[in-house]
Amino acid sequence: MRVVSVSLRDFRTYARAEAYLGEGLTVLHGPNGAGKSNLLEAIYFGCTGHALRTRNERELVRFGQQAARVSVTVHDGSEHHELMVGYGIGAGEERSVKRMSCDGASVERLLDVETRPLLGVFVPDRLELLKGSPAPRRAHLDRLVAALWPPRTATRLAYARALAQRNALLAGIRAGRASRSTLPTWDGELARHAIALREDRERVVELLREPFAARASQLGLSGEALLRYRPRSCATDLEEFVAELRERLPGELERGYSSHGPHRDELVFERDGRELRSYGSQGELRLALLALLLAERVVLAERRGRTPLLLLDDVMSELDAQRRELLAHELAGGGQSVIATTDLAHVPGASGGQGRIESTGPGLNGANIARLRIAPGAILQEALAA
Numbered sequence: 001m002r003v004v005s006v007s008l009r010d011f012r013t014y015a016r017a018e019a020y021l022g023e024g025l026t027v028l029h030g031p032n033g034a035g036k037s038n039l040l041e042a043i044y045f046g047c048t049g050h051a052l053r054t055r056n057e058r059e060l061v062r063f064g065q066q067a068a069r070v071s072v073t074v075h076d077g078s079e080h081h082e083l084m085v086g087y088g089i090g091a092g093e094e095r096s097v098k099r100m101s102c103d104g105a106s107v108e109r110l111l112d113v114e115t116r117p118l119l120g121v122f123v124p125d126r127l128e129l130l131k132g133s134p135a136p137r138r139a140h141l142d143r144l145v146a147a148l149w150p151p152r153t154a155t156r157l158a159y160a161r162a163l164a165q166r167n168a169l170l171a172g173i174r175a176g177r178a179s180r181s182t183l184p185t186w187d188g189e190l191a192r193h194a195i196a197l198r199e200d201r202e203r204v205v206e207l208l209r210e211p212f213a214a215r216a217s218q219l220g221l222s223g224e225a226l227l228r229y230r231p232r233s234c235a236t237d238l239e240e241f242v243a244e245l246r247e248r249l250p251g252e253l254e255r256g257y258s259s260h261g262p263h264r265d266e267l268v269f270e271r272d273g274r275e276l277r278s279y280g281s282q283g284e285l286r287l288a289l290l291a292l293l294l295a296e297r298v299v300l301a302e303r304r305g306r307t308p309l310l311l312l313d314d315v316m317s318e319l320d321a322q323r324r325e326l327l328a329h330e331l332a333g334g335g336q337s338v339i340a341t342t343d344l345a346h347v348p349g350a351s352g353g354q355g356r357i358e359s360t361g362p363g364l365n366g367a368n369i370a371r372l373r374i375a376p377g378a379i380l381q382e383a384l385a386a
Contacts, residue, residue: 001117001306002336004080006046007071010062010088012038021338025331027350028340036340037123040311043338046072047117047309049085049100049110053125058096061088074117081115111146117336118147118300118308120293122315130269130285131277137267138201141229144296145200148207148303152200159193163258166190171256183249184242190261191241197262198231205229205267211298216291218330220323221284223272225291230266283318290315294330307335315339316346324348 008017013035028036037053041060044052051057061068067088074081087098099106102113110116129136146153166186172178209227216225235241245252248260269276269288276288293310301307310331316324316339328348331337344350 001074001076001115003043003047003117003309004073004075006039006043006073008039008042009069010065011042011045011060011068011070012062014038014042015062021336023336025328025347025350026336026338027344027347028338029344029347029350030342032342036342037313040123040313040338040340042070043072043309044119044121044311046070046083046085047074047110047119049098052121053123057087057098066090074115076115083110083113083116085110112150112153114150118304118306120296120308120310122289122293122311123313127282127285127289130280130289134264134266138263138265141201141204141267144204144208147300147308148204149200155193155196155200159190159197159262162186162190162193163261163263167257170252170258174253174256187242187245188238190258191235191238191245194233194241194261195235195238198233198265201262201265201267202229202231207299207303208292208295211295212291215294215298215330216288219287219291219326221271221287221291225288226270226273227292227295228268228270230268231262232260232264233262286318287323290327297335301335310335310337312337312339314341316341317343319346 002023003021005018005020008014010016017035017039019039028039030036041052044050045060051060054060065088067086067090069084069086072083074083081103082101084101085098086100087096089096100110101107102110102115107113129140142156145156166183166189169178169183169186173180173183205227212227213225233241233244235244244260245258252259269280269292271280271284271288276285280288297308297310315327319327324346325348331339339347341347
């Protein structure tokens with residue numbers, strides 16, 4: 001599954017643009033402000049229906065316009081499919097809405113569409129995945145579970161519903177509005193889904209552990225790298241988990257919410273027995289994140305037969321020459337990747353080759369290189385030679 005092209009309308013700084021991607025590595029090269037990161041975000045938005053760099057999707061709409069639209073054409077090996085996401089205020093509407101479709105048929109979630117490409121993303125802000133609170137790491141694991149075993153998405157959703165119901169009941173008991181009579185029922189329901197969710201996450205981490213350590217070593221992260229899942233619960237079955245809930249009930253009634261379960265678990269990145277979150281440098285965290293994305297690509301390729309598209313923004317700037325070579329070699333091993341950079345010399349092997357880029361703006365030559373040298377809001381049309 002690969003992305004063939006992406007078409008934008010009134011997205012971020014683009015008025016209109018259409019870009020065609022090569023099968024292997026495509027490099028977006030241009031100065032700061034040329035629109036490289038915006039194009040990467042457009043690919044992500046068109047494949048997932050979610051913004052990459054903001055929680056306020058209104059920011060995706062070009063200034064002065066009412067709506068933005070992104071279409072992504074993908075090829076699954078036998079035929080083409082079109083994914084479309086539109087966001088904004090349409091004619092006759094008062095509030096912003098989002099509409100998504102696959103091959104012209106409306107869908108509620110692009111993440112559930114089988115014909116969409118799997119994605120791995122590196123942007124500078126993504127280091128918060130390692131440095132920040134545990135919640136994004138848990139969510140990242142859950143997305144990988146869904147990518148590996150799509151039906152198991154239901155486990156996380158079922159756990160979230162049971163947790164919300166139990167929290168509402170605990171709050172009601174605390175406020176004197178509810179009785180404890182139904183609490184054992186929700187304890188059992190929460191425990192059932194909690195054990196299943198924890199097992200899914202542990203299985204993913206087990207699959208990632210070896211390729212993560214290998215890629216971390218190849219990229220030059222010193223010491224022994226380890227990926228570890230750290231659950232709050234020690235329970236091995238439903239009954240033991242329910243017993244743990246009962247032990248913590250007095251404190252949870254005082255707080256009015258559930259404090260025990262996989263919604264409090266942690267994904268830990270270690271190097272020589274120490275957590276990188278606390279003891280790793282910025283460069284080491286960057287290498288660990290890259291190792292994670294590359295490990296995920298290996299696992300998904302092996303287990304699903306689908307190699308994720310990697311979107312890499314400013315990934316080379318803080319790597320030394322040796323690590324750039326190592327990363328370029330890893331990316332050349334298969335699958336589709338898009339790298340955005342301000343300095344073409346940072347991407348080994350990207351400066352030569354043949355191929356013509358046709359554009360309404362300035363065009364440059366290069367093998368599988370889309371060089372963005374355009375003004376914000378300009379119209380760009382590029383076609384890479386096969």
